[in-house]
Amino acid sequence: MKAAAQNNFPHRVQTALGNEALQRALGRARTGFQNNRRRAVNQVAEFQRMRSAAREIKNHTLAHLDFYLEQFADAVRANGGQVHWARTAGEARDTVAGICSAGGGGKKIAKGKTMVAEEIELNPALEKAGHEVTETDLGEYIVQLAGEAPSHIIAPAVHKTRGEVLELFARHHGAKKRGGDTAAIVAEARQVLREKFTGADIGITGANFLIAETGAIVLVTNEGNGDLCSCLPPVHIVTAAIEKVLPTLEDLALFLRLLGRSATGQEISNYTTLYAGAKREADTDGPREFHLVLLDNGRSAMLGGEFRDMLRCIRCGACLNHCPVYGSIGGHAYDAVYSGPMGAVLTPLSAGLRVARDLPNACTLNGRCREVCPVDIPLPDLLRKHRMREFEQKLGGARGRLALALWAFFALRPRLYQAAAGALLYLLKKTAGRRGALRKFPLAGGWTQSRDLPAPEGKTFLRRWAQGER
Amino acid sequence: MTAESKPAVGLFATCLADLFRPTVAFAAARLLRAAGCTVTVPLAQTCCGQPAYNSGDAHSARCIAKRVVEVFSPYDFTVAPSGSCAAMIREHYPALLGDDPGLREKSQTLARRTYELTSFLADVRDFTAVDAAFNCAVTYHDSCAGLRECGIRRQPRRLLQQVRGLTLREMADSDVCCGFGGTFCVKYPDISARMAGDKAHAVAQSGADAVLGGDLGCLLNIAGCIKRSGGGARVFHVAEVLAGLAGAAIGEGEGEGEGGGAK
Numbered sequence: 001m002k003a004a005a006q007n008n009f010p011h012r013v014q015t016a017l018g019n020e021a022l023q024r025a026l027g028r029a030r031t032g033f034q035n036n037r038r039r040a041v042n043q044v045a046e047f048q049r050m051r052s053a054a055r056e057i058k059n060h061t062l063a064h065l066d067f068y069l070e071q072f073a074d075a076v077r078a079n080g081g082q083v084h085w086a087r088t089a090g091e092a093r094d095t096v097a098g099i100c101s102a103g104g105g106g107k108k109i110a111k112g113k114t115m116v117a118e119e120i121e122l123n124p125a126l127e128k129a130g131h132e133v134t135e136t137d138l139g140e141y142i143v144q145l146a147g148e149a150p151s152h153i154i155a156p157a158v159h160k161t162r163g164e165v166l167e168l169f170a171r172h173h174g175a176k177k178r179g180g181d182t183a184a185i186v187a188e189a190r191q192v193l194r195e196k197f198t199g200a201d202i203g204i205t206g207a208n209f210l211i212a213e214t215g216a217i218v219l220v221t222n223e224g225n226g227d228l229c230s231c232l233p234p235v236h237i238v239t240a241a242i243e244k245v246l247p248t249l250e251d252l253a254l255f256l257r258l259l260g261r262s263a264t265g266q267e268i269s270n271y272t273t274l275y276a277g278a279k280r281e282a283d284t285d286g287p288r289e290f291h292l293v294l295l296d297n298g299r300s301a302m303l304g305g306e307f308r309d310m311l312r313c314i315r316c317g318a319c320l321n322h323c324p325v326y327g328s329i330g331g332h333a334y335d336a337v338y339s340g341p342m343g344a345v346l347t348p349l350s351a352g353l354r355v356a357r358d359l360p361n362a363c364t365l366n367g368r369c370r371e372v373c374p375v376d377i378p379l380p381d382l383l384r385k386h387r388m389r390e391f392e393q394k395l396g397g398a399r400g401r402l403a404l405a406l407w408a409f410f411a412l413r414p415r416l417y418q419a420a421a422g423a424l425l426y427l428l429k430k431t432a433g434r435r436g437a438l439r440k441f442p443l444a445g446g447w448t449q450s451r452d453l454p455a456p457e458g459k460t461f462l463r464r465w466a467q468g469e470r
Numbered sequence: 471m472t473a474e475s476k477p478a479v480g481l482f483a484t485c486l487a488d489l490f491r492p493t494v495a496f497a498a499a500r501l502l503r504a505a506g507c508t509v510t511v512p513l514a515q516t517c518c519g520q521p522a523y524n525s526g527d528a529h530s531a532r533c534i535a536k537r538v539v540e541v542f543s544p545y546d547f548t549v550a551p552s553g554s555c556a557a558m559i560r561e562h563y564p565a566l567l568g569d570d571p572g573l574r575e576k577s578q579t580l581a582r583r584t585y586e587l588t589s590f591l592a593d594v595r596d597f598t599a600v601d602a603a604f605n606c607a608v609t610y611h612d613s614c615a616g617l618r619e620c621g622i623r624r625q626p627r628r629l630l631q632q633v634r635g636l637t638l639r640e641m642a643d644s645d646v647c648c649g650f651g652g653t654f655c656v657k658y659p660d661i662s663a664r665m666a667g668d669k670a671h672a673v674a675q676s677g678a679d680a681v682l683g684g685d686l687g688c689l690l691n692i693a694g695c696i697k698r699s700g701g702g703a704r705v706f707h708v709a710e711v712l713a714g715l716a717g718a719a720i721g722e723g724e725g726e727g728e729g730g731g732a733k
């Protein structure tokens with residue numbers, strides 16, 4: 001699928017850097033997300049304590065994941081829901097497609113935002129089975145119209161400018177007279193989507209959290225579209241990954257506070273809904289059938305390995321919003337379901353390190369992602385672990401390995417190192433002459449293609465110090 | 471050590487200062503002496519091993535780390551004019567050498583005694599005797615490892631306040647990475663250049679005449695970017711300014727912009 005294309009990372013980077021509309025959109029989003037988060041986090045004196053508490057709750061839950069998942073599944077069944085375990089993306093896809101196709105094809109499906117559905121490539125499978133799928137989250141709807149994938153886990157269409165969206169709507173909704181502002185875009189989408197909600201046979205949503213003690217599925221949105229997908233159609237299917245489970249409702253309270261603030265800088269998101277299964281007799285509304293598809297897809301393998309910390313992720317997007325690399329190239333350059341720092345950790349695990357090896361390397365390890373992560377995932381350390389596995393498996397280029405080996409050889413032999421350094425400096429200095437910086441130097445093309453190389457002063461410090469200079 | 475005795479500092483010059491900018495290391499030595507330390511420069515030093523570590527070559531990194539631990543263990547403190555190298559020793563050596571029974575404790579001890587220059591001067595020595603002039607509006611770039619792994623933010627600013635004639639004009643996003651990232655900058659030059667460009671832009675917007683920082687890698691990157699785009703703010707390591715050794719800026723040739731920043 002996407003694996004082969006991963007090799008084109010440098011090409012995608014260039015395209016992204018050269019795309020002016022994308023750069024404008026990214027610049028605006030970055031500033032907005034960062035300022036909002038900062039304001040929201042500064043309002044809470046105990047934010048760091050909340051982070052540590054959340055980390056500990058997640059660690060505890062992961063250490064007893066089998067227990068909490070069983071507890072959760074039992075509670076869901078007790079609430080009248082059906083639980084489907086899916087080991088792989090394919091199994092999950094088939095399960096959802098099977099539920100949808102019961103009694104025939106041609107169903108109208110209204111879908112709320114779910115990254116798990118992206119992960120299992122659900123839409124193409126449903127469409128192939130003859131169903132009509134409509135994304136109802138505004139951002140997801142926009143990328144669906146554009147025939148694209150989401151470029152951000154919480155803001156799928158963050159790469160699009162308003163002008164591009166207007167154009168897209170004009171093309172798909174027919175020529176209407178429209179004002180160009182955001183309110184007009186939202187109103188138009190709302191009008192179109194309203195019909196999809198009321199006419200849907202099936203609603204599919206994701207879940208932000210799963211509560212073991214009550215079997216509740218927690219959905220957090222800002223548009224309320226998820227609620228319409230889950231309440232109006234007669235069948236509600238939830239796709240969720242196994243690490244979403246939390247032990248108690250009390251735990252949930254903490255996570256809701258962290259999620260809103262970290263993601264969009266809101267104290268709490270606009271709509272937070274807890275679902276507990278299908279409509280009961282006394283209920284006035286709700287779905288007739290309720291299905292929960294629990295996806296593993298490599299996660300239980302991660303539990304026992306060195307990337308376990310990544311399973312704490314609550315998909316808030318803060319690491320993307322604060323990553324200067326993501327902010328420069330956008331989500332599509334990663335060519336994967338998950339982008340940014342968390343995607344650079346996850347993608348090599350799912351697609352394989354060989355094909356995704358650029359992602360953990362295209363990072364300065366500046367640590368801003370970890371600083372903002374609400375569950376304190378050591379993202380830079382995890383990226384470095386990928387690099388270590390890459391080095392062990394000799395996946396990188398031979399030239400890089402050779403340079404590294406050569407450098408290490410000298411670094412372990414101070415005298416030789418100083419001699420070699422002296423020779424190199426002599427060359428550099430001679431090339432520079434009276435100039436303070438070089439525009440080009442052999443083997444330094446990676447540096448000099450986009451910046452000058454400041455010339456060295458002359459001799460090494462150690463040499464001068466040894467000669468008595470102070 | 472007694473209250474009167476001078477702490478013995480092993481100066482870790484860092485490979486970049488050793489190669490490109492000895493003035494930074496001389497400035498560090500001068501400041502450490504002014505802060506009442508005896509300074510030794512072990513000549514068997516080369517590099518902290520971070521390039522290997524961050525490239526995934528744990529074995530080479532471990533070999534180099536072992537040597538550094540041996541070479542710098544005799545001193546009361548190890549001080550480096552770099553948050554990045556200091557963080558490597560403080561944060562990563564114990565993990566790297568943790569499985570080696572002979573070196574576990576030694577590496578932890580060294581980690582505890584290792585500091586970045588400005589944090590050592592401000593936090594450990596409470597140094598208030600800066601004797602330097604720099605008639606310049608400067609802005610400060612917070613390098614990532616120093617900021618996030620060593621907690622360096624107010625220390626250099628506190629020291630710079632003591633410099634005669636210097637005013638500080640903070641730039642936007644001073645804590646955002648400049649795109650250096652060690653080998654990152656040559657492996658992914660396009661992304662790196664974009665990030666460096668953003669940094670240079672923030673520097674220019676601040677209206678400062680010079681940009682200072684505590685890590686030579688970032689400074690070479692920022693200076694190289696400013697130079698390529700036709701000039702702008704001058705670039706110095708914070709130690710050079712604090713020690714009164716700010717002559718030619720990084721990337722400045724002979725005859726260019728002389729005058730120690732006195733404009």
Ligand code: SF4
Binds near residue numbers: 316317342
């Ligand atoms: S890794 Fe942390 S910051 Fe990034 S999406 Fe997950 S929880 Fe949010």
